[in-house]
Amino acid sequence: MGKWTRRAFIGTGGLAGVGLVVGIGGNMYLNKVAKQYSGKGMGDGNSMNAWIRISPDNKITIAVPRSEMGQGVYTSVPMLVAEELEVDMKSINIIQPQPEPAYANTLLVNPNPRDIYSSLTFMEKIAHFLPLVATGGSTTITDGFDHLRAAGASARVMLIIEAAKRWNVQEEDCYAENSHIINRKTKEEFTYGELAESAGKIELAEIPKLKDKKDWKILGKNVQRLDIPEKVNGKAEFGLDVRIEGMLYGAIRHATYHDGIVLSVRNQVEIEKMPGVKNVLVLPKGVGVVVVANNTWRAKNAMLALDLEESGDNTLSSKKINAHAEDVIANNIIATPLDKGNATDVLDKTGNIIEGKYDVPYLAHACMEPINCTVLVKDGKAEIWAGHQGSSIMLDGVNAATGIDRDNIIVNMKYLGGGFGRRGEIDMILHAGFVAKEMEGTPIQIVYTREEAMRHEMYRPFVKSHFRAAINVDGEIEAWENKIALQSVGYSSIMRIKPSLASSPSEDSSTTEGAANLPYTMAAAKVAFGQMDLPIQVGNWRSVGSSQNAFFTESFMDELANAAGQDAYIFRKSKLQHKPRFLKVLEKAAEISNWRTPLPEGKFRGMAIHESFRSIVCQVVEITKVGEKKFSVDKYYNVIDCGQVVNPDTVEAQMQSGIMYGLSAALYGQITFKNGEVEQYNFPQYEVVRMNVAPNVQNHIMDNDEFPGGVGEPSTPPAAPALANAIFSATGERIRSLPLMKHGYSFV
């Protein structure tokens, strides 16, 4: 998920003066900010704070206000709390709380993780005020690392204070272990449950000292994920699995053209007579039609039979989009986020420059679980069930669609069958809310068929990137220029989710993330971009700007290495001498992949390194030529520096996952337009990596004491450039446009 920038909020008026409770110190954080929650849905017992509730029979419930989409937060968030609370991971229950201020994800709006020992920044106050409770941008651990441990530690200390009081001893004479407070001298014990009611009322003057890493019992160890047992027996409930008495299913048909609307349903009467059909509703502003029936299949059949009168541009094509991008790069640059030295002057005066013109296509997220949302409106109240990346966005959407007051809306977060940015959008909520309001008293489950989900997405944008660079005889980069054309993801998505907060596309830092913040030593560098004006919706796609910018930059770095006559590793290394963390990651990747040892005949390799979401990843991929333009992708060596690690097994899983996601895009992924319509509509047209193509991943996690970075996205960006560099090494063909499939390559 892209950042909601500070600039986006200034000029909106109204918000700047809101009366927020502001932490001015640790005690304020614990006693005020962390107490902005209702405890609704947290079960029996006594709350210690927004995250911890303890029942008299010593059951520990931990609230996890982040969405589980496979990245393991239903385990890693409790781990952070449990480490300091001194409870066994096996003894806890987890619940998903309502979206309330205490649970705000401030890292989605603030450049740095919150400092719980000082006051909130302006943007952090906004995040609490809204509140913005969402999961994306690989933020959960970085955002939660301090405040979740503090929640556990402060509850532990409150329990100790209460126990000491009851025994009439000093607090130092008590310690916490496995959900008990123990008297050091007498060995007497209280369960947490016995103490919780009184302990929960204690106000602490300061945040207790957090444990040293060397004393961790849970963090940094491989902990089995709490959600996995019910994901192997079919019991895990995803949004699409919600079943409520009397529920009906609504199949959506979007307006065919991306700038178009539905004017009327020509065969409404016939559709209403089809088996099981209960209602046919045109959505507000004509964005689509929903056919409601008593079974998904019947709803789908009726939806497919709709005869619509529509408006819209039926001439939009990938060819036009491409020409538009060329024009934007040449004539309509709107921002220059990096301008150091006079790169353009240097390049204009230098005779010997290297040029590379790159592009990548629109991409669908193609989550395994097709998009859906269930809403019930009844007696002036509403309830929503969905797997979504933002519980607060679910609340916003139902409120906007139904007009029902937020206090009268209950949010039920389900598992997400893939998120990847797509499930941070609001469309499915607005549609379900609208239909549920029209059919008050009946729970409505809106379902997008795979075809509707794929043809009407918020795509990773089509992006062009034009490079010019000059290197000297030693291979040093004297000037680097990169001009980019795309549609701003930040602008497009905020216009859908919170239009009142939108600023200009030129303020969107995600457009050049991974392009304007390069680690390499360069004498002069300029990175600029222009905004494409198209009716196509673009959105956050796993790793956002880095998903394209790593491909452009790391491929072009290889071009420069080649031009300098240097090894790709040595070339990069010489430009990372002032970046010790990058250098260590690069060297480790070279070491574990035996980079300096030549590969056997017919095998080739490529390398890429990229920082995203506060983590650095270097990959080396090995491929084998098995025929003309036919390769097997054998193995990715992956090295990550994500700072301190919460659950190493999850980091490894995310590295594997991110690579497969990036590789699918590199090999096959493209959404193209013809006659105003998307040409791909299901997996046969939008192929992804399957078992037979999936490479082996060997992962290494750097060991250090840095603040934690994200792991859900950072292995996606380097996957494509590492592979394209390997293909160049094998064939001499420089791939400057993805996917590889369109250049005649195939993979086994």
Add this chain to the structure above:
Amino acid sequence: MELKINDKIQNVDIEENMPLLWVLRDELNMTGTKYGCGVSSCGSCTVLLDGVATRTCTLPVIAAKGKEIITIEGISVEGEMSEIQQAWIEHQVPQCGYCQSGMIVAAEALLNEIPNPTDEDINTRITNICRCGTYNRIRAAIHTAAKMRTEKQKLLG
């Protein structure tokens, strides 16, 4: 129409051409079997039909009449997880988990037919899609489950 699902007879009154997937999910509320693509491409909807891994999103329910249908809910017998389910946990395979019902059912069918599959067997037989890309761990878990099954056979035999 009478269907035999997980050793239980179920009566449903529906169109004969309704795909089995939607009979399971919307008529019987057995939601462990997933809708992914609707065109038999991704395998999320896989069940065992007389022991054969079968994609149900395009299979008219009439074709399942008189056959033994085993869904993900029927893979565990009397609450005891199958070797494949145990191996899935041991290797921490699922991420989002949405495709895993289909993956596990496909893996059961594979091991029933080929008790000790090679990597090539797995490549050929497990053609389901996992967008989280859990393929490395699925492969490892299948090999582990094959070993567990073989050892169990030895103990029994």
